[in-house]
Amino acid sequence: MKQPLTLAGIAAGALVVLLILGSVVAVALRAERGAGLGAADWAALRFTLWQAALSAVFSVALAIPVARALARRRFRGRGLLITLLGAPFILPVIVAVLGLIMVFGRAGLLNDGLAALGLPAVSIYGAWGVLLAHVFFNLPLATRMILQGWVDIPAERFRLAAALGMGPAAQFRLIELPMLARVVPGAALVVFLICTTSFAVALTLGGGPRATTIELAIYQAFRFDFDLGRAALLALLQLGVTLAAALVALRVAAPEAMGAGLDRPVQRWGLPGPVVDTLAITLATLFLVLPMVALAARGLPHLANMPPEVWAAAWRSVVVALGSAVLTIALALPLAVAVGRLRPRAARGLEVAGMLGIAASPLVIGTGLFIVSYPFIAPDRLALPVTALVNAVMALPFALRLLVPAVARVESDYGRLAASLGLSGFAWLRLVLLPRITRPLGFATGLAAALSMGDLGVVALFADAEAATLPLQMYRLMGAYRMQDAAAAALLLLALSLAAFWIFDRGGRADADA
Amino acid sequence: MKPHALLALGLMAAPAMAQDRPVLTVYTYDSFVAEWGPGPQIEDAFEAECGCDLQFTAAGDGAELLARIRLEGERSEADVVLGLDTNLTAAAKETGLFTDSGVSDVAWDLPIAWDDPTFVPYDWGYFAFVHDAGFDAPGSFRALAESDTSILIQDPRSSTPGLGLLLWVEAAYGDEAGVIWDGLADNIVTVTKGWSEAYGLFLEGEADMVLSYTTSPAYHLIAEDDDSKEAARFEEGHYLQIEVAGALAASDQPDLAQDFLAFLATDAAQSVLPTTNWMYPAKTPEGGLPEGFETLIQPDEALLIPEAEVPAVRDAALETWRSALSQ
Known part of the structure; x- marks a missing residue:
């Protein structure tokens, strides 16, 4: 009776698989020679997995206390802080790296401070630098996902726990731990997969060819060797890693076993003292906000003098971001519904299909689309639509991580009631589902828009002189020595991304008292 | 609107x-x-x-x-x-x-x-290491390797200047290129994807020198009226x-x-x-x-590997580079 949405979900999954595998196949078929994979490629695979796993562990472990603190404390500016914490994730890599360098670099704030105290300098370059940067990017995302888990715990349970005289330890064990068991594997998976496609961050902060990732090897095969066969093989290797990791994580994630509450978060009782929570929030804020403040301070004086092309590029980026956000939701919502309704094995397959985009190489997708579309239409006419589409597929995994559990909960909590009332199809969507999932839906939309705004990946392959997006225009400024204008463009990008995030995410700002 | x-x-x-x-x-x-x-x-x-x-x-x-x-x-x-x-x-x-x-x-x-x-x-143009005026820059790759001068370079696999440096060392030292790279390993702060990242890090003060062009100081001088950047002249000559x-x-x-x-x-x-x-x-x-x-340095010798030899030389040089910097 709810078939149309399920079918749409299966179609969305098929589209994603077709896009990703199709592009790999297109690249492979176009190959003129294939050198196969060498020792350097396997070293790249090992490094990729190693840094991604460590980045996931650190990001999630640090996110848990921050999310808990944000979930159970109320303070002025909390909503703004939660939005700001989302910023690092959506920054273009090169901007974020420069921001980190301004704080943690050899001539950064931290080392200036250490020198003033007579302490030896610390170096950001090397394995720790890669981890630092990946935690910087992904701690906010992990925090938001885990925070969502906390906020989704019906407040009645805490009320009941307080009435039964449970202390914080018992509350943690009986209420919060099961939630973490459900949410943390998914969050760790997402961070792991994001880090498997890391390229410039790993290289720049890793300090040399030791820090070669698969994505760099793909770029090398394309640009340096023009060995499309090897590029396709490496892309398959990357997808294989994704599939394996996704299957493990989805198996580990425990299903929720608690019943439904009254569907509104309320106050908590019997909280421990605020010292630990204050410390967690303060440290995370300093770590995440300082590099952005440094970037903003650098860009602000030059904002008024930017070349007019930058503003035109900003406009194009906003259009692409909105298109990408709409596409993401159009794919994610039916997918999430279908995942909830199909038999477990099929559901898991569909969810993994939706997750593929996260670890697909943007370069291979872009090249594949280029090869397929080239005989029919001039690439530069496709630059913006293709960017929006590829960005949507890349944002889809995040949207799914947020929407699948939320939709599943609504189905299990209200499905029977809705069925007994004869609600189905779009009435069910409008009256039951959408009002229950506004928070994750808003967050997912904001994330998709912001991610697309900051993406540099695929547009560079298609863009002509007149179709540059803001990140591309910023990169062109840097390439022409105009670092001050580039800093101003980066600030504009940051502001636009945050604005997009803020507008869509209003409902998702965990406003427990609303 | x-x-x-x-x-x-x-x-x-x-x-x-x-x-x-x-x-x-x-x-x-x-x-x-x-x-x-x-x-x-x-x-x-x-x-x-x-x-x-x-x-x-x-x-x-x-x-x-x-x-x-x-x-x-x-x-x-x-x-x-x-x-x-x-x-x-x-x-x-x-x-x-x-x-x-x-x-x-x-x-x-x-x-x-x-x-x-x-x-x-x-x-x-000539590739060159650019530094702040007043910095006592080394005058050759050997002197650089022996000094504690810190440098930022680009990855030859992803960057044109990065490949230029690889061929520069190759053209100047041939079979000894590996020794030079071994010596340079501890001078290299990091290797970036492209020129923009390295130059950006250099302007943030992350290293004494960055691989760029002899003409880079001209940008700062002419466009920004800033004479604080100079290129280091290397006695081996500079790669074209x-x-x-x-x-x-x-x-x-x-x-x-x-x-x-x-x-x-x-x-x-x-x-x-x-x-x-x-x-x-x-x-x-x-x-x-x-x-x-007219303020820019003039190299003593222009180095250039003949174009027909580049594909073979570059693949061998990349292996040398990778093994020297991966230790």
């Missing part, structure tokens, strides 16, 4: 212009087409004399440009490719997609003789980068393409390049070099 209106106007105007004039499509790298790059001025100057519509399409950097042309093959819309360099020309010729330039008898102002029938040089353009054999505008290649050698084009692309003009224009270029 305004950018939107402009965009709409632009979309409507484009077909009207294309109707009455032949279109010459030039593929080039990204920074060439930016408003502050050479592209717009070159376009105006050439359109004033050709009665055609010159359209640029941008693709990454020189190596990505070649990859794109290889992807498109003979069906490419491109009539001219502008932005390859002497490290890519052998691979470019091997594709068989390029045809003779028809440009000869030009008295080039290049540090080497130029008699390539396919590719026309339009500008050139010569940027070239070539016409595609499958072009539907072969005459226009040759006209454009010939135009690149004229004063109208050459006078634009020094202060937009920040390189030396391939043929010095009548007015000479812009004021400020």
